[in-house]
Amino acid sequence: MTEKGEADSLLVTGGAGFIGSNFVRYLARVNPQVKIVVLDKMTYAANPHNLDGLSSNPIVIRGDVCDSSLVEQIIREHHINGIIHFAAESHNDNSIRDAAPFIHTNIYGTYVLLEAARSHGLRFHHVSTDEVFGDTSVEDVTRFDESSPYHPSSPYSATKAASDHLVRAWWRTYGTRVTITNSSNNYGPYQHVEKFIPRQITNILTGRRPKVYGQGKDVRDWLSVEDDCRAIWYVYCRGRLGQTYLVGADNRLSNLAVVQMILRMMNRPLDEVEFVGGRPGADRRYAIDASKIRRELGWRPFQANFAKSLEATIEWYKTHESWWIPAKQMTELRYQQEGH
Ligand code: NAD
Ligand code: TYD
Numbered sequence: 001m002t003e004k005g006e007a008d009s010l011l012v013t014g015g016a017g018f019i020g021s022n023f024v025r026y027l028a029r030v031n032p033q034v035k036i037v038v039l040d041k042m043t044y045a046a047n048p049h050n051l052d053g054l055s056s057n058p059i060v061i062r063g064d065v066c067d068s069s070l071v072e073q074i075i076r077e078h079h080i081n082g083i084i085h086f087a088a089e090s091h092n093d094n095s096i097r098d099a100a101p102f103i104h105t106n107i108y109g110t111y112v113l114l115e116a117a118r119s120h121g122l123r124f125h126h127v128s129t130d131e132v133f134g135d136t137s138v139e140d141v142t143r144f145d146e147s148s149p150y151h152p153s154s155p156y157s158a159t160k161a162a163s164d165h166l167v168r169a170w171w172r173t174y175g176t177r178v179t180i181t182n183s184s185n186n187y188g189p190y191q192h193v194e195k196f197i198p199r200q201i202t203n204i205l206t207g208r209r210p211k212v213y214g215q216g217k218d219v220r221d222w223l224s225v226e227d228d229c230r231a232i233w234y235v236y237c238r239g240r241l242g243q244t245y246l247v248g249a250d251n252r253l254s255n256l257a258v259v260q261m262i263l264r265m266m267n268r269p270l271d272e273v274e275f276v277g278g279r280p281g282a283d284r285r286y287a288i289d290a291s292k293i294r295r296e297l298g299w300r301p302f303q304a305n306f307a308k309s310l311e312a313t314i315e316w317y318k319t320h321e322s323w324w325i326p327a328k329q330m331t332e333l334r335y336q337q338e339g340h
Pocket of ligand 2: 091
């Protein structure tokens, strides 16, 4: 419960996706008295089974965040007093193929929710990414912080940057009570097999070779999804209004190093890696300075041992084949058509 009692009835958009469903599970565990209403369009990225087995079942509504009448109806009917906004088109490769759904959902959808928050006086938390800052060179040692300039590279990152700007404009212009988290790459259970870590694990489990873009030198700053969910909840409950908090765990590794760890953990030879065509405009390196959320809110990563959490993630995919197998073939077919 927030100190201001604002968590009684929470609208969680995108709650059937990767981070959203982990968040719903986290909240059901730490604050079971909060009523959770999930609004999710159930795109290819969602899986309704992500929310199975929770003791306090969330209300799940299939629908689009761009549908302002539906959003209005949900807020009234469920006496919503806060929104945590995860819903988005989230995969860079897809945004390069077709940016249209990214522009619609990520920008227009955020606008619809901000308007709803404004007219009902709701608290609004926006879940965003470090990709809004663009990249640094691989050799660089600097990290992004809350004052870093916005330089998004891909259509996906550009739409997330646009949505962050909208959120700040609603704070500055209308006084809507907003906060933003920009986190680095998440990993953990329930992540779609199109993303880097699950793709490599499930490739190995299905007899395919792990696929590394370019030479595998690009660097990502890996954050366990559970640590991100806790950060989001801390900011929702205790963050300063109008503020942005960067979330990262200082786990920077090249893509090749991560694949080699996975191969070792799965007892496969390192030369099984297949190098495939890279992404146009690929970001080289992300690095997060999370000092602000550590200092102001006392957040820190509980799963700071990346190797241990990666082992647990591999184990999760090994034991949840029925969850990911339905999406695997189509995902690989699509990658194959694009030379990835
Ligand atoms: P995801 O693709 O796994 O899930 C997105 C969810 O949003 C899906 O359940 C999907 O059905 C839903 N959705 C899509 N369009 C919708 C619409 N128009 N209306 C309602 N629901 C819709 O994504 P994720 O990885 O869980 O990311 C969640 C959020 O976190 C996104 O906003 C993303 O930009 C941000 N983020 C992700 C990462 C990461 O590493 N995955 C890192 C930082 C920030
Ligand atoms: P991804 O999981 O798509 O996240 P993001 O683009 O948001 O960082 O990719 C992470 C990194 O892994 C990125 O540098 C691209 C690379 N990559 C591969 O090398 N192979 C793959 O099969 C995929 C999906 C990504």
